[in-house]
Amino acid sequence: MTRFFFDFRPATAGDARVLAILQAHCNLRRVGWLAGACFILLATPPALADLMLFPTRVVFEKNQRAAQLELINNGQESTTYRVHLVNRRMNETGEFTAAEPPLPGEQFADALLRYSPRQVVLAPGRGQTIRILLRKPADLPVGEYRSHLQFDLVPEATGASSIDAQATKPGPGEVGVQLRALVGVSIPVIVRHGETSATVTLAGLELPRPAAGQPAVLAVVLERAGNRSVYGDLVATFTPQGGVPQEVGRAGGVAVYTPNAMRRARLELQPPAGVVLARGTLRLSYRERAEAGGKLLAETSIELP
Structure with missing residues (x-):
């Protein structure tokens, strides 16, 4: 099974149909607030491209004991998803793998959580609420x-998904086999208990010379300390000598999860037309998401000759 694991980014406000469906399902009145909220239109294949999730991460803090997650089918066909909790660990480059068994220092929330329903069928344009209890x-x-x-996509047993409809008829003495990739997506559910805090610093900022025809890529190491994770946006700005700062790169939703002490990140730079990354200051900032207040978590810079 192919699965996708995301630290999600905000969607843009350009998809009016998406906003209308989500607003109607969630009974939200402020479209402007909705446009800045965290939801996602998932990447291919088509069945996942039509799945919307809101919010895209759930965090229990203080005395909160309940949360809910909205699923919306923005496609033209009915889809079925099976829901279950899994434990994942993040490596130093941000990739997830199964955490079986847990390693020292890893604390998982699956034993603390209850959720319902465990399987959903989404008709076109319809939604479903997943309720989570702590x-x-x-x-x-x-x-x-x-x-x-x-959320694992459950294949349809009829129509275009049917093996009988798709498989090539085997010849005499042959065995017909059809392989079909199933897809899934997961979002983090975080429980913070008691006094938790974290600090983060940006180290090892480096701008290697790009290969011919390739974009410039900024490398950095996020170093985390404390008993909670950090989550925010990386924003790179360039200030030429005697000029004004201009944004040249952004990576949304970058996390360093406990118990990891560091994460290596690479940020592709896309300077505005006419801007040359030379003779100036390249600054990298790490901030909380805008919906969390946008607090500056860490910052560093290098001088470019």
């Missing part, structure tokens, strides 16, 4: 706990 034992140690809510 139950914390009295002796739960202070810290952050994380698991991922996984």
